[in-house]
Amino acid sequence: MSDESENTNGLRRRALIRLGAAGGAGAALAAAHTWAGPLLARRGLLSPDGAFAATATALSDELFYIEKYPTSPLIISPFSDPLPIPKALAPVPKSVVETWNNPPGPGPGQQNSLRNEQHQLWPSRIGYPDPIVYKINVLLRTHKFTTSQVLPIDSDGNPTRSFDSLGRRIDAGIKRTLPLSTIYGFNGTFPGPMINAEYGKPVLVRFENHLDENPLSLDRQDFGSPDLSFLTHLHNGHTAPESDGNPHYSMVSGPKHPGFRPQMFVDNLYLNWPAGGDDREKQSFFWFHDHTMDHTGSNVYKGMVGIYPIYDPKSGTDMGDERQGLRLPGVRTNNPDGSFDVKYDVPLVFYDCRLDDGVTIHKDIHDVQGEFPAAKNPATHPEWWGKTFYKHFPNHGFVGDIFTVNGTAAPVMEVKRRKYRFRFLDASVSRIYEFKLMSSTQGPKSSASLGYQDDELEGQYRIPDGQQCMQFTQIASDGGLLPVPIKRDSFELWPAKRREVIVDFTKYQDGTPTTKGDVIYLTNVMKMPNGRMWSNSSRFFPDPKYRVPVLKFVIGDTAPDDSKIPTALRPLPPLPSNWQTMLDNRMIFEVKRGSVAGETEWLINGKPFDPAKVLASLPNRAGRTPLAQQKTGSFNLWELRNGGGGWVHPFHLHMEEHRTVMRNGRDVTRTVDSGHPDDVSKEDLTALDPGESVIVYRGFRDFVGPYVAHCHNLAHEDHAMMFGWEITP
Structure with missing residues (x-):
């Protein structure tokens, strides 16, 4: 519509x-x-x-106002494709780097292909070695979400017609093989590469734009940055602005454009150095993604996602070797190419998509503006049947009806009878998940066969007899290792958030041992029909019928296990005893929908993002409206308010993690909010329920320059829910 x-x-x-x-x-x-x-x-x-x-x-x-979305074809044989487990990317040998026409380095002009920027802090200044160099090309390629045949269905769950690549009609009831979807991918894959990093060993990644090249003669469809630019953000690296991949910097420096255009490169330097040099500030799981202004959501949805686990080799604390340090699950192998892999330490990237049905009209504000003239929208696209469908400007936010893990829909993973470490990442545009581990005697049944329709088809399958059978032991949030492990029956995963858990596959939660061939389903129990918020979850109106299996685990043979679940992990940096005296002068930022639609529908403090300015705070208790500028080395309280209207907002602050000190006027440093147990940890993203106010304590150390903060419902970010802030000398 x-x-x-x-x-x-x-x-x-x-x-x-x-x-x-x-x-x-x-x-x-x-x-x-x-x-x-x-x-x-x-x-x-x-x-x-x-x-x-x-x-x-x-x-x-x-x-x-009703937004029309297609219903994706039903995957006929779910949980038959193996879960892809990424291998670590190999660094570029020094001998090769030395042959580059423009090798990376610390000097003026050595930060990007425009020769107009310099790295603010080269590793030698902090006593670190020169960086390990990686090369990642941004490529136009293809991706398949399943090898299973599919059955085209309509929103009532009934078989319906489909189309071939020439747009010719195929009758209802005929099973199909999905066509390849067009992606923009880091090194041409989705998800993109995994860089296994370590504290104390800096990394420099040269990202080079080749999106203008189309060797496979692919149809680019009607989403992705129209000028083929990209901008890579390491979320949430402690990184100088020129390597942070943020539009507040990009638009005024470096490319002076929303991103780096075709045939340009940028050398992003990741020091792998904790904020302030404090070991307690170390993190454990980053990811990198596109951050092009106004098209972050479409570029991420089109495939620009990579993962970056980071280990702590100091005293063997957390280096991927379960025989030393904290003894978290992991068996490390150092590869001859300079990379290393860690067995039993598995990243899980969650992403929901929607596939075109060939009859849904494509039109939103981006089409009105003529950004994709080749698509000739408004139009239906039968030739795109079975390929990814995206709406840039959904009223609520974009959610899909197929749930994927590491780029594969409904995968299966055979696990050994031992403990595993799983690193969860929500790379979806808007969807929030809540995960449980469940057993099922009858197994998955398609939602269509159970009589569900419309939004109830999202996820495609259910386990009607599913029952929780195991617990998670959470060991980390998006700010790194927790002070102590937490037993969880379930946990929520908001967009861009990470959670790390240990799962012991040797026994069920009642103590009964597992046996070879047993099946456990990682199951989503949060129903989220649109991008506004969930309609049902464990916290709010649980729906006992909504049990959507996302990943199937099959118990295999017993394997050696030297890992332990420690009683303590990493202490938090202390809060100042007088933090409450800072409340009067805190910065206040309110996220809220604007009064009109369009490119500036989503606002902060009533204003859309202006890449040339820093935002002013709302009036605080001291009667001041300070600009969002902080002196380097300082600390402050920032208040984040959800202005209401029934939306949830996953709000991300670049550069340093924060500690939540107050939620809805209550001191959570004393009594944790039961709905947000991760408030006890460091985080880089604040989960704002409807109407909530959260006050966080954060530092501004080591670098100077412009950064951004924004909603990580990427439909909101792309339509102005972002603001610029700065660290000053």
Whole structure:
């Protein structure tokens, strides 16, 4: 449906939003206090901002504006493709680097192909060796999500027609093989490469843009940055601005453009050095992804995702060797090419997608602006049947109906009878997951065969008799190792967040031993029909029928296991005893939907992102509205507010991790919020439930220059929910 299409009452979407933002206040307020009140309260739509904003949003989005998405074809044989487990990328030999026309280095002009930037802090200045060099090309390639045949179905779950690559119709009921989807990939794969890094050993990655090259004559479809630019962000590396991959820097320095264009390269330097040189600030799992302004979501969805586990070799603490240090699961192999792999230490990258049905009309604001003229939208694209479908400008945020792990839909992994370390990453545009480990006697049944329709088809399969059978032992969050392990029946995984857990496959939670051939399903129990927020989860209105298996584990042979689950992991850096005295002068940033639609629909402090400016705080208790500028070496409290309307916002702060000190006015350093147990750890992303306020304590050390903060619902970020801030000398 187009932005200007009419609903059954003859109201256009944009006109309705304007009405809700201006003249509709009386009607919205009345609705909130009458028939709409219970509905809005249940859905988290009533907020501290008052009933008007919440109800106006609910009326426009819940009742009048419907976004049309395709229903992906049903995977007929799920859990038959093996889970891909990435191997570590090999560094470039020094002898090869020395032959490059423009080798990396510390001097002026040696940071990118434009020869206009210099690395702010070369490793020798902190007593570190020269960096290990990697080369990653950004390529136009293809990807297949499953080898299974598929059955085209409609939103009612019934067999429907499909189309071939020439757009010719194929009758309903005929099984198909999925065509290859077009991706933009780091080294041409999805997910992209894995770099196994170590503290004390800096890494320099040369990212080189080859997106203009099309050796396979692929159709680029209608998403991805239109000018083929890219900008890589190591999330959340402690990194200088020129290597951070953030638009606040890119637009005013370096390329002076949303990203690096075709045939350009950039050398991103990752020092692998903890903030302030403090071992307690060490992390354990980064990832890297595209950050091109206005097209982060589409480029990430198109495949620009890579992973970057980081180990701590100091005293053998966490170096991938379960015989020493913390003895976390992992058997390390040092490879002749300079890389190393760690067996039983497995990254799991989650990503939901939606495949084109050939009959859904493509049109959103990006098409109106003519960014993809070759697509000739608005139009249907039967020739794209079975390939990835994306909407740049969804009202809520983009969610898919096929759930993938490491780029494969419904994979299976044979595991040994021993302990494993799993590193979870949510690389989805908007979807939040909640995972449990479940057993099932009857096994997966397709949602369509169970009579489900529309949004209830998301995930494609369910295990109706699924029961929790194992627990997770969480050992790390997105800020690194926890102070102590935490036993979890389930955990939420928000966009861009990471969680690391140990799973013991030798026994069930009741103590019964596992046996060879047993099956356990990693199961999503959070129902999230759109990008606004979940409708059902363990915390809010659990749906006992929503058990979607995502990954199948099959127990294999017993294997040696020298790993332990330690009683303590890594202590947190201490908070100052007087942190509460900083409350009056804190920075305050409120994320909220704007009053009109378009490219600036999502705002912070009422303003869209301006790459040339830093944002001013809302008035604090001291009556000040300071600019978002912090002196290097300083610490401060920042308050992040969810302005309401019923959205959740995964809010990401670049450069240093933070500690949550208050949530909704309560001191969580004393009593942890039961809904957010990870508040006890360091994090780089704040989970904001509807209407929540969170105050975090964070540092600004070691570098100077511009950075950004933004919502990691990437549909929100791409439509202005981002702000610039700076570290000053």
